[in-house]
Amino acid sequence: MNDNVIKTVKEKMEKAIQNVEKRFTTVRAGRANPSSLDGIVVPYYGVDTPLKQLATISVPEARQLVIKPFDRSCLAAIEKAILTSNLGYTPNNDGETIRIIIPVLTEERRRELTKQVKAMAEEGKVAIRNIRQDGNKEIERLELPEDEEKAKMKEIQDMVNEYNKEIEEKLKEKEEELLTV
Numbered sequence: 001m002n003d004n005v006i007k008t009v010k011e012k013m014e015k016a017i018q019n020v021e022k023r024f025t026t027v028r029a030g031r032a033n034p035s036s037l038d039g040i041v042v043p044y045y046g047v048d049t050p051l052k053q054l055a056t057i058s059v060p061e062a063r064q065l066v067i068k069p070f071d072r073s074c075l076a077a078i079e080k081a082i083l084t085s086n087l088g089y090t091p092n093n094d095g096e097t098i099r100i101i102i103p104v105l106t107e108e109r110r111r112e113l114t115k116q117v118k119a120m121a122e123e124g125k126v127a128i129r130n131i132r133q134d135g136n137k138e139i140e141r142l143e144l145p146e147d148e149e150k151a152k153m154k155e156i157q158d159m160v161n162e163y164n165k166e167i168e169e170k171l172k173e174k175e176e177e178l179l180t181v
Contacts, residue, residue, distance in 0.1 A: 005142070009135035009156055013128055013163045020124035020167055024174050027113050027120075032059045032102050037067075042081040044074050051078060067091075067098040105178075113178050121171040125164055132160045 025035045034057040041048045051057070055069040055078065069075055075093055082091045082100070092099045105113070135156045139149055 005135055005138045006152065006155060008138075009131055010159060012131045012134075013159055016124055016127040016131065017163055017166055017170075019127070020120060021170060023120045023124075024117060024170065027117055027174070027178070031062055032065045032100075034059060034065065036087065037065070037082070040081050040085050040087075042074065042077050044077060051081065054078065063102040063104075065089075065100040065102070067100070068096070069098075072096060110178050114175050117171060117174045117178065121167050124167050128160055128163050128167075132156050 025033060026038065037051050037057060040051040042051055042054055044054055054074055055067045058066045060066055067078060069078060075098065079091045079093050079098055082089055089100045136153050139152045
């Protein structure tokens with residue numbers, strides 16, 4: 001029974017790490033990344049549809065994205081959705097595809113993005129601490145012998161330390177990626 005608590009806590013912490021990683025990929029580092037367009041929704045025949053369901057997104061060069069819609073009639077809607085998305089991208093429509101040249105990041109913008117990434121990492125750590133708190137409450141509810149309860153809580157704390165270290169490593173990697181010109 002009490003091993004289920006540890007297992008659940010571990011699964012939740014894994015999901016928190018995956019969430020942090022996913023959020024890190026949305027921060028562009030001057031290189032083209034198709035996942036930076038994941039949040040874009042295009043009105044298609046009256047239904048808001050995710051861009052990746054309407055087109056293939058490829059990276060022919062390091063700083064270029066090419067969007068080739070399955071249905072050319074939605075090119076203008078895709079272009080408009082990209083412009084209104086506040087990503088800072090300027091789409092070029094050639095009648096068949098949309099090309100996006102990723103602008104080179106300025107030093108100031110790199111610092112801004114680094115702050116964003118640090119905030120995302122901190123949110124991930126907060127999520128892990130909240131998971132620890134829930135796990136500890138669950139262990140207390142089980143009314144185990146005191147030494148067993150402390151051992152389980154220590155096990156959870158060890159997981160917290162391990163996952164926080166993992167977030168720190170991923171943060172360092174992302175900061176390095178952002179600050180390299």
